[in-house]
Amino acid sequence: MRNTLHFRGIVRSVLFGAALTTAACTFTSCDQDAAEALSPQEKLDAVSENGAIIPGQYIVVFNQDENLRADQSATYEQRINAVRSAGRSILEANGVQNVQIEQAFGKAITGVAARLSEGEVAKLRNDPRVAYIENDRIVMLAKPGSGGGGSTGQETPWGITRVGGATSGAGKTAWVIDSGIDLDHPDLNVDAGRSFTAFTSGRDNTPDDNNGHGTHVAGTIAALDNSVGVIGVAHGATVVAVKVLDARGSGSYSGVIAGVDYVAANGKSGDVANMSLGGPVSQALDDAVKAAANTGVKFALAAGNDGADANNSSPARANGANIYTVSAMDINDRLASFSNYGNPPVDYAAPGVSIKSTWKGGAYNTISGTSMASPHVAGLLLLGNVTTSGYVSGDKDSTPDPIAHN
Numbered sequence: 001m002r003n004t005l006h007f008r009g010i011v012r013s014v015l016f017g018a019a020l021t022t023a024a025c026t027f028t029s030c031d032q033d034a035a036e037a038l039s040p041q042e043k044l045d046a047v048s049e050n051g052a053i054i055p056g057q058y059i060v061v062f063n064q065d066e067n068l069r070a071d072q073s074a075t076y077e078q079r080i081n082a083v084r085s086a087g088r089s090i091l092e093a094n095g096v097q098n099v100q101i102e103q104a105f106g107k108a109i110t111g112v113a114a115r116l117s118e119g120e121v122a123k124l125r126n127d128p129r130v131a132y133i134e135n136d137r138i139v140m141l142a143k144p145g146s147g148g149g150g151s152t153g154q155e156t157p158w159g160i161t162r163v164g165g166a167t168s169g170a171g172k173t174a175w176v177i178d179s180g181i182d183l184d185h186p187d188l189n190v191d192a193g194r195s196f197t198a199f200t201s202g203r204d205n206t207p208d209d210n211n212g213h214g215t216h217v218a219g220t221i222a223a224l225d226n227s228v229g230v231i232g233v234a235h236g237a238t239v240v241a242v243k244v245l246d247a248r249g250s251g252s253y254s255g256v257i258a259g260v261d262y263v264a265a266n267g268k269s270g271d272v273a274n275m276s277l278g279g280p281v282s283q284a285l286d287d288a289v290k291a292a293a294n295t296g297v298k299f300a301l302a303a304g305n306d307g308a309d310a311n312n313s314s315p316a317r318a319n320g321a322n323i324y325t326v327s328a329m330d331i332n333d334r335l336a337s338f339s340n341y342g343n344p345p346v347d348y349a350a351p352g353v354s355i356k357s358t359w360k361g362g363a364y365n366t367i368s369g370t371s372m373a374s375p376h377v378a379g380l381l382l383l384g385n386v387t388t389s390g391y392v393s394g395d396k397d398s399t400p401d402p403i404a405h406n
Helices: 032-036 040-049 076-093 118-124 158-162 213-222 253-266 283-293 370-383
Strands: 011-013 053-062 100-106 110-115 130-140 173-178 238-243 250-252 272-275 298-302 323-329 346-351 355-359 363-368 387-391 402-405
Touching: 053 076, 053 253, 053 283, 076 100, 076 110, 076 118, 076 253, 100 253, 118 130, 130 253, 130 283, 158 346, 158 370, 173 213, 173 253, 173 370, 213 238, 213 272, 213 355, 213 363, 213 370, 238 253, 250 253, 253 272, 253 283, 272 370, 283 298, 283 323, 298 370, 323 370, 346 370, 363 370, 370 402
Parallel strands: 173 238, 173 272, 272 298, 298 323, 323 346, 346 402
Antiparallel strands: 011 363, 053 110, 053 130, 100 110, 130 250, 355 363, 387 402
């Protein structure tokens, strides 16, 4: 398995006549047209950053003892502040002075991301209040494309038809843990008020999507039945942006965990969260997803695009109640060449090749990847239980994945 933290890869084509080139991707966003526009050095620089350890930054997860449990009546902000304060005290007790806390987690897991020296980490590992510590890592996308143009009439993408067609998702909520969502896209019902960003400064200090990928995911789940553009599996459902990747498609494990933590605190039983991202094994990320799913929120996870065993990737390998890992297939029900595999953790296959959906700037785009398969299942989960309509061919393990269906 490549040691990369990745955005569940995509392969892109501009609408209006460009042929789609499907390629096996690492878990980075393999936006093919955009990648070809980069110089050789830029390509090398992008690859070298994917999954790279953030020097001096660590995720510190605390044990859930009574000293760290916030009042259950507290707001999420109060819980985060309580953990930040307790975390600072624990770090200072271990000789960490003037600590810089990057993120705090107060619901799915209890902990912080902080700037630490190796010596400070070694000392913290011996503190009984600390459960475990892991390196924080970068997640980095290839440079995004500009997307397609507008739309003159509504169409039903082939993937929507293959999973059983579009059904009203009115009154349902999907949390899209991604690059944000185009907040005023005419084909989406976005709840900007509940949306979240893990970034505290710069142009990404809003949940609006400056990349495109998160908007694409949202459209497959819930694009409106409104005579323009496309239609989603659970059309008209409310989508909430949980931005953990910036305009460049760059973020961190700690930012992703902060997004999962936010959903755990604010979602409700019956809601669905989609995670079309992942990377090397992370106990903290897996633990956060499992805990968030235990609140009753159902999680759809992209299996990944390394053409490898999904058991070597987080959060794809996370297993448990309300967690569904999704591989990608093409229009002929064949497992996509780039798709990860493994049963467990893969629960379903769904359409993930040449998928048209919404894009940033009110536009539309056609891309490929397990990023595109997962939101098909997220939409089905909003509608109720997922059934099966056949099995993929060409699976790389001994158990062909069942094809998700309404």
